[in-house]
Amino acid sequence: MKRFALIGAAGYIAPRHMRAIKDTGNELVCAYDINDSVGIIDSLSPHSEFFTEFERFYDYAWRLKRNPTKALDFVSVCSPNYLHHPHITAALRLGCDVICEKPLVPTTVLLDDLALTERETGKRLWNILQLRHHQAIIDLKDKVQSQKHTHKREVELTYITSRGNWYMESWKGDQRKSFGVATNIGVHFYDMLHFIFGKLQCNVVHHSSAYKAAGYLEYENARVRWFLSIDQNDLPETVKCKQSTYRSITVDGQEIEFSEGFTDLHTISYQAILDGKGYGIEDARHCVETVEVIRSSTPVTSQNGEGHPLLTNLIR
Incomplete structure (x- = not known):
């Protein structure tokens, strides 16, 4: 049984981390958040x-470190994006491995700094890149790797997740804290x-x-048109008033169904x-560079x- 701490316990994603700690047979020893709405614990x-x-x-975690039988093994970081870097480095210096939500950090400069802190402490940083585990x-x-094509695949990614005035x-x-949509x-x-x-x-x-944001990405094996939005007005008419989130990925015109299977x-x-098979700093580097x-x-x-296609609905 590993002993965990959790930073950012009142956040939206924190319950999934608490559940993961419990369901993998481990113990949540302590948690921190500036907000106290953490009854889920x-x-x-x-x-x-x-x-x-x-x-x-931090003082509590440091005192635990003095006793090998009570010291923390992992710290999970679910705090606001702009606090990931200081919270990760603090946890590594406590002598803990760290599991952090995405985005790991906003820039490759900070990514390199985290790699340096890993080397200084001898501990590991892991990033939650959960879609890599989606069946x-x-x-x-x-399929892409087994079916070689002479042309790049045409991909369209649409993700609209309605958010209220809050x-x-x-x-x-605040783009200084979240780094934008x-x-x-x-x-x-x-x-x-x-x-x-x-x-x-x-x-x-x-x-x-x-x-909202939109653009074009070209990969070794695909040409991707993407559109992301938190504006409910961008939802397709077929789902308005029925659901608040819309995800769609098409590859060469064929829809890839991945709306289910997210909860676990x-x-x-x-x-x-x-099991030592997670994704670390170098695995996250590509998406950090992209954003x-x-x-x-x-x-x-x-x-x-x-x-x-949704670009035509936007007024610049």
């Missing part, structure tokens, strides 16, 4: 210590595309705003990490059929 790990001040959390994605990767008032609506809700899709279609060769942005992916990811370029790019008009 009662049903998953009722005996965990909880702190709303990082200094008290439909694994099947598609196998979103822009939260840290997620493409990074916050899109980074795992860019990792998925790299995982399936190989090395990225071209990265062009056609639209970028606080609520964190537990699968944790088990792979515990870094997207954030720094000036949008251009789409050409040669590279624009996503």
